[in-house]
Amino acid sequence: MSKTIRPRRSVLYMPGSNARALEKARTLPADALILDLEDAVAPDVKAEARDQVAAAVAAGGYGGRELVIRINALDTEWGHADLAAAIDAGPNAILVPKASRAADLEAVSRRVEEAGRTIALWAMVETPLALLNIREIAGCAAHSHAPLACFVMGTNDLAKETRARFVPGRAPMLPWLVTSVLAARAHGLDIIDGVYNDFRDEEGFRAECIEARDLGMDGKTLIHPAQVAAANEVFAPADAEVEQARRIIAAFEQPENRGKGAISLDGRMVELLHAEMAKRTVALAEAIGGTSE
Structure with missing residues (x-):
């Protein structure tokens, strides 16, 4: 195989402001952890969350789990400090939110290169403009110091921005999901499906995992540890x-x-x-x- 295979069946969001959650994550059987500084963190604790996430990554103890830091967008008051802290911490990847153009990733890539580091980027696909520019965004896989490695579908934000409704089977979103899979595969990227919002609905969650797997996705982002086992099962070959x-x-x-x-x-x-x-x-x-x- 020309590309090293890394399982990304279960990608669990962990709020960076919750020290107990960051500690518990060391024992969870998720393939990857997104240590979140963005949506899951209130504005008044952004700085505290940044420090906690950087310290957690530096301390290690997460075994083979892939560690990804989701920063705030660079056009926010926290974005540049988040990016500097993430680069210093050296996670497996930095997740860039609201990546609507290739330029959004290129700005992050330049900062990584200026720091003399090599860190992969993941990109949130969560705006209508990102879907329209998905091909050029995928081309950022060619960056040398900060190559794009993975798309993360932000289906909640896409629903908000487009007014599409969540229905069983997600028919309104299927064209966007398939187009994103095509762009990802054309440039050698992995692609992770969006979250399922009701973690108590095990049957609905499993059905959506199966749908995403059959569309060609590599895994699913998760909002609760209770979803890890099913995602790991569905996205693994039988x-x-x-x-x-x-x-x-x-x-x-x-x-x-x-x-x-x-x-x-x-x-x-x-x-x-x-x-x-x-x-x-x-x-x-x-x-x-x-x-x-």
């Missing part, structure tokens, strides 16, 4: 899927099949593209198996 993938790979490695573009396996035609898909399935399963709990 045992039977992994077993079949291994069989496809092994079949193409047989001496008589090397160099062939297609072979017959169990009475079905299997092409090289299926072997490449199989390799990714196995790589994801192995990466999940190696993730620290």
Whole structure:
């Protein structure tokens, strides 16, 4: 595989102002944690949250969990201080909110480069303008010091800005979600679905996870630890899927099949593209198996 596979099945928002939540996050089986300085933090505790998040990242103890700091936008009174603290803390990624143009990410990328650091960026896709500019935003994957690695869909903000309603199956949003998946894949990005607002509705949450998985997304952002287990299950390849993938790979490695573009396996035609898909399935399963709990 040309790109290292990193599981991002469950991406849990943690309010940066809640020291107890930041501590508890060290024990949760989420693949990634978004330590939030933006929406989840009231204006009068923004500075305190910034200090707590920076200290938590510096202290470590989160195992293999991917740590992402969501800053406030640079055009707010907190944005520049958030970005400076995030760069100093050195998380796995910095999540840029309200990223409506490539220039929004380029401004952050310049600051990372000026600091002599290399930190990946994630981008919130949460405005109508972001959807219209999704292709150029995805192109920020090419940045050297702060490459864009992941889209995070902000479906609540999109609903607010467009007046689209949340309905089962999310028909009003499907064109936006699919277009974002296409842009992400065209530039080698991962893409994480938006949150499900009722964490007590286990059936509805699971259904939306399945929908996002079937659309091609890598995982789901979460608002409560109770949602982690279902997301991890839905976005992981099933045992039977992994077993079949291994069989496809092994079949193409047989001496008589090397160099062939297609072979017959169990009475079905299997092409090289299926072997490449199989390799990714196995790589994801192995990466999940190696993730620290």
